[in-house]
Amino acid sequence: MFLLAIAFLSLIAWLFLLLFWGRFWLADRKLELQTTELEYYPSVCAIVPARNEADVLPISLRSLLTQDYPGVFSVVLVDDLSTDGTATVAHQTARQLSQTNKLHVISGQQLPTGWTGKLWAMKQGIDYARKQASPDYFLFTDADIQHDPSNLSQLVIKSQKQQCDLVSLMVKLRCDSFWSKLLIPAFIFFFQKLYPFPWVNNPQSNIAAAAGGCILLSRQALEKIGGIATIKDALIDDCALAKAVKSDRSTSIWLGLTDSTSSLRPYDSLSSIWDTVARTAFTQLRYSPWLLLGTLLGMSLVYLVAPITLIVGILTANWLLTLISLLTWFLMSLAYFPTIKLYRLSWLWAFSLPAIAFLYTLMTVDSALRHWRGRGGAWKGRVYQNS
16 A cells, blocks of 8 residues: 555656646747847857867867857857867867957966856956957857857847847757767756746746856846856856846746757766766755755655556556556656657657666765765866855
C-alpha cells in the first residue's frame, strides 16, 4: 500500500506538471523569423568575454562580424587574460573578413575582489563601448556561440515590436556524442521546468530567466538597474540579470528557443557535462542543505519512483501498481518528447528520462560537496565561493 501511494503521488505530480506548470514541456517559445522591417534600426554593440577561446573564434566571431544587421553594429571582444592567443586570432579573423573597423579587442584587467570573471569582462566591454559611442542596445554573447546571419536583426525586431527590454535565446547546444544526446536535451528540459518560458515572458509573473549565451539588452534597462555591477558576484549571471531587469514592472523580458543559433562548445564526455552542471547546481539552491534535501526527494518522487515501482509491480504481480507506474512513465516521456524533437533525436530517447534524472541528481549532490570542500563554482581556472 505504501508503494501504491507513492506511485500515485508521482502520477499526480506529472499530471500537475503537464496541465498546470506553465506548459513548459511544449518547448514552443521560439524566435520566429520576422519578414517585417523596422523604419529605424538602433545601434548595437556586442560584448564578447573571451578567455582562451582561440579555437572557436574563427567560427563564432565570423558569425558576428557577418551579421546582416542594417543598423550600426560593432563588436567589443574582451580578452580575459588568455594564454592561447585569443586576441591574435580575433584580429586575424577580422582582417580576413575586412571588418577590422567593426571589431575592438581590449585586454582584460586582473579580476577584482567581489566579481565573477565573466561579469568583470562584460563590465570592461560595456565601459569601453560607452566611451566610443554609447549604443542603444548591448548584445551579450559567449565566445563559443555561432550566430545565424539574421539573428541580431530578429532579436532587435522582437525587442522593438513587442517592447521588450531584454530578449534572450536559449541557443541550441551541441548534441553529437552519446553523453550529449543523453544529457544535453534534458538540461534544456530541466531549465524550462525550473523557469517556464510562458511565465518568464508574462509581465505579470515574477518568474525571470535568461540564457547567457545570447542576450539583447537595451542600454536604458541596463542603466535603470544600476549597471552590470548590480549582479557582479552572481554565478548564474544570466538569470540574475533577467531578475534585476524584470523587477522593474515598467520593463518586460522575453526568453525563447532557437535551432539556428548554436553553441560550438563540445560535450563529448560525461565529465565535461558533469562539471558544467555541478558548477552552479548548488548555487541554484542558494547553498541551502534543506533545499538540497527537498530537491533530492522531489527528483526521486517525480523521476525515479515510476521505474522502481514498475519493477516491483511486475515482480509481485501487482497489476494496479504496474499500470500506475506505466502511465506515469508514459506521461514523463510525453513531456520530454518535444525537447527530444527539437534536437532531432529518436523518440526512444524520451524514455530515458529516469536514468538522466538520476545522473543529474548525483551532479547536484556533487555540486554541494564541492562547495563544502571549497571547490565550488570552478570555471576557466577560477574558483568562486559564495556563502
